[in-house]
Amino acid sequence: MKKGLILITGATGYIGSHTVVELTASGYDVVGVDNFYNSTDDIVGRIGKIIGNNEGKFYFEKADCSDPVEFERVFEKYPNIVGAIHFAACKAVNESVHKPLLYYRNNIVSLLNLIRLMRERAQTANIVFSSSCTVYGQPEMEELPIKETAVLRRPLTPYGKTKQMAEEILSDSVVAYENMNVCALRYFNPIGAHPSALIGELPNGVPQNLVPYITQTAAGIRDHLSVFGDDYDTPDGSCIRDYIYVVDLAKAHVKAMDKLLGREKAAPVPQENNNSPYTTAEATGRWRVYNIGTGKGVSVLELVKEFIKVTGVNLKYEIVGRREGDISQVWADPTKSCKELNWSADTPLGDVLLSAWRWQEALK
Ligand code: UFG
Numbered sequence: 594m595k596k597g598l599i600l601i602t603g604a605t606g607y608i609g610s611h612t613v614v615e616l617t618a619s620g621y622d623v624v625g626v627d628n629f630y631n632s633t634d635d636i637v638g639r640i641g642k643i644i645g646n647n648e649g650k651f652y653f654e655k656a657d658c659s660d661p662v663e664f665e666r667v668f669e670k671y672p673n674i675v676g677a678i679h680f681a682a683c684k685a686v687n688e689s690v691h692k693p694l695l696y697y698r699n700n701i702v703s704l705l706n707l708i709r710l711m712r713e714r715a716q717t718a719n720i721v722f723s724s725s726c727t728v729y730g731q732p733e734m735e736e737l738p739i740k741e742t743a744v745l746r747r748p749l750t751p752y753g754k755t756k757q758m759a760e761e762i763l764s765d766s767v768v769a770y771e772n773m774n775v776c777a778l779r780y781f782n783p784i785g786a787h788p789s790a791l792i793g794e795l796p797n798g799v800p801q802n803l804v805p806y807i808t809q810t811a812a813g814i815r816d817h818l819s820v821f822g823d824d825y826d827t828p829d830g831s832c833i834r835d836y837i838y839v840v841d842l843a844k845a846h847v848k849a850m851d852k853l854l855g856r857e858k859a860a861p862v863p864q865e866n867n868n869s870p871y872t873t874a875e876a877t878g879r880w881r882v883y884n885i886g887t888g889k890g891v892s893v894l895e896l897v898k899e900f901i902k903v904t905g906v907n908l909k910y911e912i913v914g915r916r917e918g919d920i921s922q923v924w925a926d927p928t929k930s931c932k933e934l935n936w937s938a939d940t941p942l943g944d945v946l947l948s949a950w951r952w953q954e955a956l957k
Pocket of ligand 1: 684686725726727753781782801802803804806818819820821822832833834893916919
């Protein structure tokens with residue numbers, strides 16, 4: 594069944610490209626926008642190959658969302674947009690410390706442009722926003738697994754701050770503008786690649802994230818993996834994260850968009866133990882926040898061992914000191930997204946790591 598035209602910013606990026614595939618598979622038409630700042634133009638054709646004869650069509654426009662004139666042209670050309678999923682943003686945590694203005698300009702200005710254009714030019718201002726579990730900072734042990742109602746802590750980096758500011762901008766907009774309907778998805782750690790091995794994560798230079806570093810080491814591009822710290826207060830001493838398969842994550846966006854287009858009011862958030870700063874927005878019934886994770890915490894060492902087990906590839910690794918700014922452990926309580934979005938991340942970790950490895954091999 595045809596479901597309407599969705600705008601995807603950052604459509605050729607890691608999560609964006611997988612989401613285009615899942616949206617078209619579920620019957621949405623998609624207009625993707627990207628300026629290839631952190632991706633390459635061949636991804637457009639790769640997405641086309643995967644989606645083949647999917648019910649939904651895929652159109653692509655090269656544009657920079659932080660340039661209001663360029664971005665507005667997309668809306669002029671496609672007047673039938675009924676929803677947007679906003680991925681376009683810089684995401685290298687470390688880089689953001691050295692280039693804060695780049696992060697504030699790209700991540701905040703593009704969002705301001707999107708909100709204005711969705712309100713003025715689109716048929717309905719439904720927006721799904723790519724947020725991050727970084728808004729929780731390091732939770733207390735008794736807060737784990739973490740719920741959406743947990744305290745939000747001041748992020749340490751400009752990258753994290755842009756995610757928190759974006760949530761604030763969107764929630765204030767929902768309160769002020771009745772035609773806006775927003776869903777913020779707080780991702781935990783996305784990993785893996787599409788089973789076709791045609792799209793996946795393309796790190797810029799030396800990977801900062803764990804799984805691309807592992808696959809590059811296994812492929813012989815890096816000599817060994819450094820495990821940052823084995824003296825954390827966790828069972829094996831290494832940090833714990835919630836690693837979510839990028840295809841499961843992409844599917845959560847389809848469910849979130851279905852929800853927004855359904856126009857039903859968001860379920861009221863129980864006020865007991867609700868530490869969210871967004872109670873005014875929550876009261877409108879047009880503001881939703883969901884954790885998108887598996888609900889399982891996995892340590893760095895467990896993940897390395899699982900990779901070796903499922904791929905059969907030997908991986909050299911060394912324990913080194915802690916990485917500055919790392920939190921010790923965080924994983925999601927995904928009860929709310931499972932229930933309200935009728936979604937769950939059920940791909941086994943071994944399969945996800947194999948998909949990452951196949952993608953690395955395909956990159957040869
Ligand atoms: N790690 C290593 N060696 C490496 C790379 C990472 O041991 O070479 C460890 C890290 O110390 C951490 C874990 O692997 O314990 C995961 O690290 P990533 O860099 O893959 O992911 P982070 O959890 O640090 O960061 C991710 C996203 C951010 C987001 C953050 C929210 O990359 O965008 O989660 O917590 F802000």
